[in-house]
Amino acid sequence: MTLGLALKKPHPKVPRRHGEGGKSHLTVIQGLAALSLDALSSVAYGPEAIAVVLVAAGSGALTAMLPITLAIAGLLAVLVVSYRQVIAVHPDGGGAYAVAKKDLGRPVSLMAAASLIIDYVLTVAVSLAAGAASLASAFPVLSDHLLAVCLIALFVLTVVNLRGIADSARVLMLPTVLFIVSVIGVIVVGLFRAHPAATVGTSQSFPAAEALGALLVLKAFSAGCSALTGVEAIANAVPMFRQPRVKRAQHTELMLGLLLGAMLIGLSLLIRRHHVVPRGGVTLLAQLTAGAFGTGWAYYAISLIVTLVLGIAANTSFGGLPVLMSVLAKDDRLPHLFALRSERPVHRWGVVALAVLAGVILVVVSADTQRLIPLFAIGVFVGFTISQIGLVRHWSKQRPDGWLPRALINGVGAVLTAVAGIVLLATKFLAGAWIVVLIVPLLMLLFSRIERYYTRVRDQLGWDGTPPRPTRTHSLVIVPLGRVDMVAAAALNAASSLGDEVVVVAVFGDRTKADAMRADWARWNPGPRLDIIDSPQHSLVQPVIGYVEQVARNGRQVAVLIPQAEPLHVRYRILQNQRGILMAGLLSSRTDVVVCLLKLQLDL
């Protein structure tokens, strides 16, 4: 998922992020590499999610796998057609949030934002959990340490993204092609074999706990819908394509649909042909791989490729969520802090927030993909539905030629995804989906509260009126000093240039030092008055603040100029400057004076 607000050329020094322009002229194939890994990689857990649900009715119930997969493929077809229209209508991209803000009003846009945030976080968690499972299929020794594998991978992704990454479609090309070739290879080779070439994993028994009724089929269908996540990414990032953008993006969407559909149906056919059932310690895809190629090098290679691609899929959220959060911050719906993304060097708060949330979720579910799938798919389907309802609204407002069939397609898409979403919610409510129902309104409330705060700030600061004209008043600059030295000289130079009047204040805990300072000052005789404060308890900062508070009472413009010597080498920074920073912070929070910092570079 990427919001793809990619209209502006990035600063040359700022590493480019996924969906943010730069080499923002993708061909169809490059677009597939850059934007579809999230969707394509879901074949690694989607079919498995169906199988895990069905075996509740015994392993025989897996015969329902193919029809369910066909239904999902049908929904995929509707979504692809629908999103091709989204691409045409919103060539600027923007995702469900932008669409909802434009066509569906504030509450729906907040809902879209909330579900998008949930999705980004869950994409990371699901992809990492599935990636770890794939890795453990190849290396069983890891199967007791899935959570540790996930957390290490999460840590690596976080560090890489905090340092800034410069990914590009070209880099993603190879894993994409390898992944598609691998999965299609597994399907084709597997279908040619009458029996699996090899079996991996430990056998599990599946007593039929319930009948293969409508409810179970619905559950399996909804779980399998997790394979559709990521289908919206191309529509969100149309500006990244080479001209004619809309056409290329539409072709890419179509190719994604065809590939994803073919892979899902193919895997489903292969599962039926080889009578594959879930086994312990390995993924379904790993079983199919072993069935097609045996357990030689190809098995390890394909497992690693699947792991790699799932890792890249997790990484797309690290590109996408900060973009979304910065858009929300610009709309006053998140702290403006998150809008500082384009300022470097800056802590990427969005990256850290994403990593912490994904980490907590992985710990809570013990890195079990299947426990995340219900939560995951709901948010995605909320986004699908909102996007398509927005388009229906768009058609009915604009009414261009032939709008009715188009509105119908989007309407059918919206109804289908809404129904799928409701089915997901109903069937998985107790299995964890209730959390989503709880968190979405809480996030919406948070957005509203933040928006209200910023509105009140604007009111208070009179952003709509014309403020009074500035007036010049007599200015007094107070300079806290401890010694007569180069720092003092530099500080007084600056202070006497800035202030109509300059006063120096010095605080001493013992009389000898105070007397020495007085003597030095008299010898130097630089001009300004020296006020010495006695501080028997050896606090230097508090007395200065008290002094400034007293002096600042009458109408003058008071500034405090704090000189600081700063070493050149970062390793020495801990040795210098702490008192100045402390004083500046306290003066700023306790008084209304202007706090000025003057740095003097040391050659150290």
Added chain:
Amino acid sequence: MTLGLALKKPHPKVPRRHGEGGKSHLTVIQGLAALSLDALSSVAYGPEAIAVVLVAAGSGALTAMLPITLAIAGLLAVLVVSYRQVIAVHPDGGGAYAVAKKDLGRPVSLMAAASLIIDYVLTVAVSLAAGAASLASAFPVLSDHLLAVCLIALFVLTVVNLRGIADSARVLMLPTVLFIVSVIGVIVVGLFRAHPAATVGTSQSFPAAEALGALLVLKAFSAGCSALTGVEAIANAVPMFRQPRVKRAQHTELMLGLLLGAMLIGLSLLIRRHHVVPRGGVTLLAQLTAGAFGTGWAYYAISLIVTLVLGIAANTSFGGLPVLMSVLAKDDRLPHLFALRSERPVHRWGVVALAVLAGVILVVVSADTQRLIPLFAIGVFVGFTISQIGLVRHWSKQRPDGWLPRALINGVGAVLTAVAGIVLLATKFLAGAWIVVLIVPLLMLLFSRIERYYTRVRDQLGWDGTPPRPTRTHSLVIVPLGRVDMVAAAALNAASSLGDEVVVVAVFGDRTKADAMRADWARWNPGPRLDIIDSPQHSLVQPVIGYVEQVARNGRQVAVLIPQAEPLHVRYRILQNQRGILMAGLLSSRTDVVVCLLKLQLDL
């Protein structure tokens, strides 16, 4: 251990810390409560340390316990006499570091500082580990979670000390008296019984692995010397006593010696009478308690008192180490940061450093007291020896009447503690004492390097010459603004008062906003020139810095005034101000201009 630099009256708002004045007029009994818990509480682990060593020669070897304890009591007697002289000579207190700095020169004082730091850290670790063991003796369910108990207690101590604590001799009186009464009660009641009233813990077998030779006895002796730690605390804090200070402090030292000696010998006698050997899951002291009082309420009460007193002993380091670190910082031997102790609110870096180090050590040794004892005692004995050598040097310099016998007493004390220290080091070298041998010189090197840095800073800043007189130059104040509002008005008010010339700079990512700003500005017409910078990549901070760098080239005094709206409520702070702080930080590190911050308080 407390350094007790207690000459100054504390600021009324600053919570008093142990050894820092305030109610700084202790009687003998109060002095015992405030300053001797660290030493007295070591009876909870000292005798056990002897026994654990001796059983290597079979449980029969415990017969050597009494003679070894008597030898330790003899050393204690020498130390007490010696420290009574330290009290007389150094009525200002100060500890081994201060004594060494005065009488023994720089390298020895660095060594004293290094071993004191190690001791403070280890006091925390040993006391907490012993306290957890005592608690687990009463509640066996905790015996598998000693480390967790320690880390929780450490966390609590850290939080309490970060918030500032106001402990006093009066508060410590009750646990001190309870502890002394409990231990003496255990000894007296126990000695009246022919057989233990009850046995706790699980029996362990002790095959005789080695003979009860001289080496083993030396090892046991050196381990038991850990019971002497804390004997120096009273001498370090003489200024805390009521007049006549020296007399009262000397009496307190004597009482401490008598109590500690009696308790050590008494426990040793009791161990012999009841044939107590180390057992699993309980401490030796808990066994003796059960032997005297059975396992009823008294057993639980005494175990809890011992735990409490050990916790308080750990807490004394939280009072002492930050004082030592601040003294070292004032002597340029640690970052000046640590000298900011008396400034509030400030992060107590010393407290955090202590907690982290003690936590790491506890984890490394799995909260096993016996593994810490060798490391612990060495540092203490280095301090003992340095203090006494310093005194010998003092006597031989000053030569007052009757100096020779006094110098002899301190000399004998120094030799004995030096020998004990060497024995400790030699016998425990491989058991972990090598770490101390490694860390002490490393710390000394660190102190030297830091000292050298500060000397070089002084040289560069010309602290000994007279700097040039300040000159007034034309001043230009640059004000970065984004809108015409109250913030802008306040900023221009301040800027026009401070600068001879004012320029406003605004950065916009898109043209519409820039045009709107130009129009607003023309309507307002406040006077200063408005420069608008185009920033297609939406970074606002970088372009301002570039602009300032260009403008700041010729000889004017340039200041950048950054206005910031600040909400009243802390919970809103995250929503405001981040860009201003970022800009101030970058301007300060990249340019030489004066960075001015103007806060505008919001009513929110």
